[in-house]
Amino acid sequence: MRAVFLDFGTVSHDDLDTTSLERVLPGITLYPTSSDAEVDERIAGCEFSLTNKLNISRARMRAVPGLRFVGLTATGTNNVDLEAARELGVAVCNIREYCTVSVVQHVLGVMLALTHRLREYGQAAVDGTWAKCEQFSVPGAPIRELSGKVLGIVGFGTLGRAVAKAAQAALGMRVLVAQRAGSSSGTSRDADTTSIIGPVRVTLDELLRSADVLSLHCPLTPATTGLIGRRELSLMKPEALLINTARGALVDLDALVDALRGGDLGGAAIDVLPQEPPVKGSPLFAPDIPNLIVTPHIAWAAFEARQRAVDELALNIEDFLRGGRRGRVV
Numbered sequence: 001m002r003a004v005f006l007d008f009g010t011v012s013h014d015d016l017d018t019t020s021l022e023r024v025l026p027g028i029t030l031y032p033t034s035s036d037a038e039v040d041e042r043i044a045g046c047e048f049s050l051t052n053k054l055n056i057s058r059a060r061m062r063a064v065p066g067l068r069f070v071g072l073t074a075t076g077t078n079n080v081d082l083e084a085a086r087e088l089g090v091a092v093c094n095i096r097e098y099c100t101v102s103v104v105q106h107v108l109g110v111m112l113a114l115t116h117r118l119r120e121y122g123q124a125a126v127d128g129t130w131a132k133c134e135q136f137s138v139p140g141a142p143i144r145e146l147s148g149k150v151l152g153i154v155g156f157g158t159l160g161r162a163v164a165k166a167a168q169a170a171l172g173m174r175v176l177v178a179q180r181a182g183s184s185s186g187t188s189r190d191a192d193t194t195s196i197i198g199p200v201r202v203t204l205d206e207l208l209r210s211a212d213v214l215s216l217h218c219p220l221t222p223a224t225t226g227l228i229g230r231r232e233l234s235l236m237k238p239e240a241l242l243i244n245t246a247r248g249a250l251v252d253l254d255a256l257v258d259a260l261r262g263g264d265l266g267g268a269a270i271d272v273l274p275q276e277p278p279v280k281g282s283p284l285f286a287p288d289i290p291n292l293i294v295t296p297h298i299a300w301a302a303f304e305a306r307q308r309a310v311d312e313l314a315l316n317i318e319d320f321l322r323g324g325r326r327g328r329v330v
Contacts, residue, residue: 003028003048006039010052011073016307020314021050024321043067050313051079058084069093069320073309076219077329085330093316093327098309100162102302103245107163107215108170110269110293114241117141117291141291144239147172152211154178154204154227155218155246163215164199175199178207208235213243220247230255239266245299248273257283260290267291271299 003025009032012018021028025048034042034054043049043064049056050071058081061067070080072094085092113119117140124130124138133139151173153160160177167173177199204227208214214236218224228242229252236242242265244251251270259265268291273282276297284294312327319326 001025001027001048002046003050004042004046005030005050006034006042006054007031007052008050009033011306011309015303016310018310020311021317024314024317048317053079056080061085061088061090069317071313071316073313078220082330090330091320091328092330093313093320094329095309095312095316095327097158098312099300099302099305100158102305103159103299104162104166105302106271106295106299107243107245108166110243110295111146111167111213111215111241113293114267114269114291115146116143119293120291146213148174149212150174150176150210152176152178152207152214153199154207154214154216156199157217159245160215160217163217167213173213176207176210177201178204204232205235208232209237211240212237213241215243216246216250218246218250220249225249226252228252228256230258233259233265236265238264241266242268244269245271248276253283257286257289260292261288267293269293269295271295272297 005028008030031042039054040060043060046064047066047068049067052073056070056079061084067090070090070092075094075096077094080092082092120141121138130138151164151167153164153175156177164175168175179201227250233255256268260268270284316327
């Protein structure tokens with residue numbers, strides 16, 4: 001069984017144990033990266049093609065008649081032509097719930113960093129500001145407690161639920177959840193949540209007006225592209241925080257920058273951009289934007305989560321070879 005992993009370097013930083021993959025696919029070739037031209041060359045004659053983010057198109061699948069399986073070390077499947085896979089009889093598997101703890105840690109971490117103004121006060125400690133003070137501490141931007149504040153969640157799947165539960169349990173926050181698209185207006189108790197969280201679903205506009213922290217966990221679809229734009233930001237409290245660990249194109253970045261500069265939003269933490277890597281830059285990279293944390297798509301990337309991703313993929317392959325459908329989307 002000829003098998004390749006086309007972009008293993010996006011998952012492993014030369015630190016992961018590949019035993020599980022090599023056990024189910026002996027002789028698998030692990031490439032750190034692959035250019036477009038190299039993808040076509042490397043999957044030729046393969047039965048198993050594994051990737052994290054590279055594009056597996058209809059043309060590529062048709063060019064490899066012996067291809068049986070496309071495996072992803074990600075939940076999103078937008079980089080694979082699923083309709084073509086169905087027509088051509090190619091199995092496609094993704095993985096889920098492998099990075100939940102990592103994302104929860106990231107969301108709570110940036111929430112606390114923004115609320116406690118850790119970057120600004122850390123800088124004041126080392127740039128001489130503190131030494132010039134006439135008192136024992138540095139006066140500056142207000143620090144606020146999160147207990148009792150409202151956490152607004154857009155996208156209440158595995159990640160949204162886990163973030164809500166952790167924020168409630170660890171920080172004493174109250175939780176509101178945006179209604180699903182197409183649901184009736186008004187508030188409603190979410191019957192499919194646990195009694196520990198017990199959040200209420202409200203319209204997106206009501207959520208925006210109420211949230212002290214807004215955290216995005218929804219997929220990118222035509223309906224959610226540009227979900228948070230100028231109008232939506234104008235509805236938020238001027239001291240509110242926005243956190244996006246989902247998809248970059250959910251947020252209008254120019255509008256976000258203007259809101260932060262104008263004091264219309266209290267802060268933001270952005271881990272995802274519409275284009276990654278941002279070869280043409282980003283409006284978020286200007287040095288004068290207050291209370292902004294930008295990270296290079298690392299919320300998911302704890303060592304344990306990356307190792308779990310590899311091992312989950314191996315379990316999907318093992319099950320496929322036995323005739324099962326574990327992790328199958330096609």
